[in-house]
Amino acid sequence: MGAEIEISNLSVYYGAVRALTDVSLNIPEHGITAFIGPSGCGKSTLLKTINRMNDLVEGFRAEGGVTVGGRDVYGGIDVTQLRKRVGMVFQKPNPFPMSIFDNVAYGPRTHGVRARAKLEAAVEKSLRDAAIWDEVKDRLRRSALSLSGGQQQRLCIARALAVGPQALLLDEPTSALDPISTSKIEDLVTQLKAEYTIVIVTHNMQQAARISDRTAFFLLGELIEHGATEELFSMPSQKKTEDYITGRFG
Amino acid sequence: MKDKVMRAVFLAAACVCIVCVALICVFLFVNGIPAIGEIGALRFFLGTRWKPGQGLYGIAPMILGSVYVTAGAVALGVPTGVLTGIFMARFCPARLHRLLGPAVSLLAGIPSVIYGFFGITVLVPAVRGLFGGSGKSILTASVILALMILPTIISVSEASIRAVPVHYYEGSLALGATHERSVFSAVVPDARSGITAGVVLGIGRAVGETMAVVMVAGNQPIIPRGILEGVRTLTANIVIDMGYATDLHRRALIATAVVLFVFILAINLLVSPGSRPAAK
Ligand SMILES: Nc1ncnc2c1ncn2[C@@H]1O[C@H](COP(=O)(O)OP(=O)(O)OP(=O)(O)O)[C@@H](O)[C@H]1O
Numbered sequence A: 001m002g003a004e005i006e007i008s009n010l011s012v013y014y015g016a017v018r019a020l021t022d023v024s025l026n027i028p029e030h031g032i033t034a035f036i037g038p039s040g041c042g043k044s045t046l047l048k049t050i051n052r053m054n055d056l057v058e059g060f061r062a063e064g065g066v067t068v069g070g071r072d073v074y075g076g077i078d079v080t081q082l083r084k085r086v087g088m089v090f091q092k093p094n095p096f097p098m099s100i101f102d103n104v105a106y107g108p109r110t111h112g113v114r115a116r117a118k119l120e121a122a123v124e125k126s127l128r129d130a131a132i133w134d135e136v137k138d139r140l141r142r143s144a145l146s147l148s149g150g151q152q153q154r155l156c157i158a159r160a161l162a163v164g165p166q167a168l169l170l171d172e173p174t175s176a177l178d179p180i181s182t183s184k185i186e187d188l189v190t191q192l193k194a195e196y197t198i199v200i201v202t203h204n205m206q207q208a209a210r211i212s213d214r215t216a217f218f219l220l221g222e223l224i225e226h227g228a229t230e231e232l233f234s235m236p237s238q239k240k241t242e243d244y245i246t247g248r249f250g
Numbered sequence B: 001m002k003d004k005v006m007r008a009v010f011l012a013a014a015c016v017c018i019v020c021v022a023l024i025c026v027f028l029f030v031n032g033i034p035a036i037g038e039i040g041a042l043r044f045f046l047g048t049r050w051k052p053g054q055g056l057y058g059i060a061p062m063i064l065g066s067v068y069v070t071a072g073a074v075a076l077g078v079p080t081g082v083l084t085g086i087f088m089a090r091f092c093p094a095r096l097h098r099l100l101g102p103a104v105s106l107l108a109g110i111p112s113v114i115y116g117f118f119g120i121t122v123l124v125p126a127v128r129g130l131f132g133g134s135g136k137s138i139l140t141a142s143v144i145l146a147l148m149i150l151p152t153i154i155s156v157s158e159a160s161i162r163a164v165p166v167h168y169y170e171g172s173l174a175l176g177a178t179h180e181r182s183v184f185s186a187v188v189p190d191a192r193s194g195i196t197a198g199v200v201l202g203i204g205r206a207v208g209e210t211m212a213v214v215m216v217a218g219n220q221p222i223i224p225r226g227i228l229e230g231v232r233t234l235t236a237n238i239v240i241d242m243g244y245a246t247d248l249h250r251r252a253l254i255a256t257a258v259v260l261f262v263f264i265l266a267i268n269l270l271v272s273p274g275s276r277p278a279a280k
């Protein structure tokens, strides 16, 4: 089953407040799509609508269609299965207060893996895929909270990968990190795109330009423009997009 | 100037506290320790017979009594209390919470003599009917104490679960975990130190409780051989004999209080500042 994400005529409300207005967007497989736009324009809202983390918010309501791999996200789908297929990494690294091993094993255990050997294999593979294995392989039993911020964020990516998702939603994954950790995560994300559908929210224009294949620009809850990253940054078709990416506002 | 005056006032207030504790300690130890010496430490702590008329002052039955009754209260009260706390923090519908919250507070405010009455009129007959015997037993006292420590354990557990940052919960959900799994596997572990503090506070209350226990425990100063037999706790021993004890008997009771005091002190040291929920 594919993991293409299709959003059609989506409007999202928090109580009486409309956070997204009539957004239509295709997010293709095996590529990186960046969401950019000023604070409060609805980037996180759209991300959390895709894996239904918005269900937690009281007064949340979505109109329109969201499908992942052709399946309607808001039509009788098993939410835990959806979230298993669509992983998420948060802005602030949030490893659980337990060992590094248990953090990565959390997802597989949640989905029923009990055998020690299987867990160990899954943990090692995920940590390798997240490019953090060499840094933590000697201290898997130590608390995850003893890692640096950048390591914690890569651990969170490993934790998300361990579930075996097809898509990854990253909400400003590097905004709390130093340049070196940031470039590690950028490299990592670039490698992961071969196997995953990746969406990344970022406030960093260079980052979007560097790593993404496609970019979508949002303003006040509306999708202003989207397309191939190179084109959007070199020849934006909308004045608002140009103003934003050249730093004239936002 | 005004600053200095205020500081002096605060300092004085703080000193009153410390002086009170110090005075109680001095009173207890000055009267109690010599009594232990007089009776003989071994015969006091390990003696199995408490017969002041014959000069026998062994408090082993009372030490065991306190331990058994407290252990029973913990076995019944801790799982119930912790689960209720978890329920109230993360599963309870708001409307039910408006009922449960005040109920738990009220439970905490009920005077212990009323728990005792409840024990005598409801629990003792129930235990007698179910298991035979007099009905006044370790089991009965444990049930009453479990009820009495519930509010502490519930409210501390609930508060420490509510204090866990929401991003642990969200992180777990995002991995495809259910609400239940997220609460029990990602949220509760982080609240563990707070919950432990609540449990220890509850144990402290159970060890120190007197009135309700005296009313339902039977109070025989004999080492019990089963949970349906009566027991006398350290606290009960003091309050039962205090009215008429004189001389060495009286000082033996103060020595009993020393033992109780040391128990409570040890329990409080277990919840050292580092593991208190407020310090997180
Ligand atoms: N839980 C919520 N309840 C009510 N309104 C919310 C909630 N979350 C977001 N909003 C509103 O929805 C709008 C979009 O917010 P969102 O978090 O999606 O913005 P964003 O583009 O991610 O911003 P940022 O770049 O600052 O992260 C904002 O107006 C915000 O106030």
Ligand SMILES: [Mg+2]
Pocket: A043, A044, A045, A171
């Ligand atoms: Mg955001």
